[in-house]
Amino acid sequence: MNKLWKAAGILGGVLVVTAGSGTLVLADETSTEVTEDNSGSSVLDTDEWAQKAAANVNDYANIRQEGSQESERVGVLPKGATAQVVEQEGDWTKITSGSVEGYVRSDLLVFGEEAKNLYEESYGSQGTVTASSLRVRKEPSMDAGQIGNMKQGSRVEILGQEGDWYQVSYGEDSAYMFAEYIQIEETTALSVAEYEAQQKEKEQVSQTGTAMSASDSELALLAAIIQCEAGGESNTGKVAVGAVIMNRVRSSQFPNSITEVVYQSGQFSPVASGILSSVLSQGARSDCYQAAQEALAGSNPIGSALYFNSGSGRGQQIGNQHFY
Secondary structure, eight states: OOOEEEEEEEOSSOEEEOOSSSOOEEESSEEEEEOTTOOOOOTTOGGGGGGEEEEOSSSEEEEESSSSTTSOEEEEEETTOEEEEEEEETTEEEEEETTEEEEEEGGGEEEHHHHHHHHHHHHOOEEEEOSSEEEEESSSSTTSOEEEEEETTOEEEEEEEETTEEEEEETTEEEEEEGGGEEEOOOOOEEHHHHHHHHHHHHHHHHHTTOOOOOHHHHHHHHHHHHHHHTTSOHHHHHHHHHHHHHHHHSTTSOSSHHHHHHSTTSOHHHHHSHHHHHHHHOOOHHHHHHHHHHHTTOOTTTTOOOEESSOOOSEEETTEEEO
């Protein structure tokens, strides 16, 4: 079987590329061998939603073992979460989602394009870099200028797709990364056990007030990034940015320290621009220190949000920022 080699934008030495005929050309990036049938689907693909549904509810929809209100609950489908439609039986739809299979009332679901829109409104699209280091470019082309790179395991917010490239959020701007090496994440159903564990964790967080300790240098860093990202916002807006960073520290999806979260590649544009370094050298303003201390003490006006920007239009708006 012929194999296709793609110039994937992975950092390294000389690239050898072939179109299947054995012809070799040189390029400036490391090659990765992939077969012709490994291009997988994702939640970004409109065609993939033809047989999908999403929960059109305020909180979650129960998943039952059978198509009956009296049937045992086997899981929950959170608001906007996606499910594969198996079949529709009267007032019920049989679905599979994550590790859960069962029945959901059809009036609690939307389907096809409507489901896709609800999913994107609720969650956006996130992915994880699977290559050892993936280049970030200004345009969706191997010839476009490189503006950075992201290491394996880095999370990105995906804004759209153009051919083999994902348009991603990069600091306060957008950029492009080769789609082959970004694994799309999909929010799906929870089993009853997973849901109960999640609720217990939320209850514990609420009871403890989520206060966290930090060294003087971490407090200074948190205050500085708050000044860079929300210096012109209200105190609530400043605390909200700090809360996003603290949410990331607690999340298993991100590094577990303030320093690592702030300096994670491609996440905060003031890091790359040098603005953060400048603020740190001069010291952040007292109002930003106050906001940082409040965030460390557990003040959190944005719930479990892990992202923010000034242009998405989704999620909770505080001042000029949207948190989601």
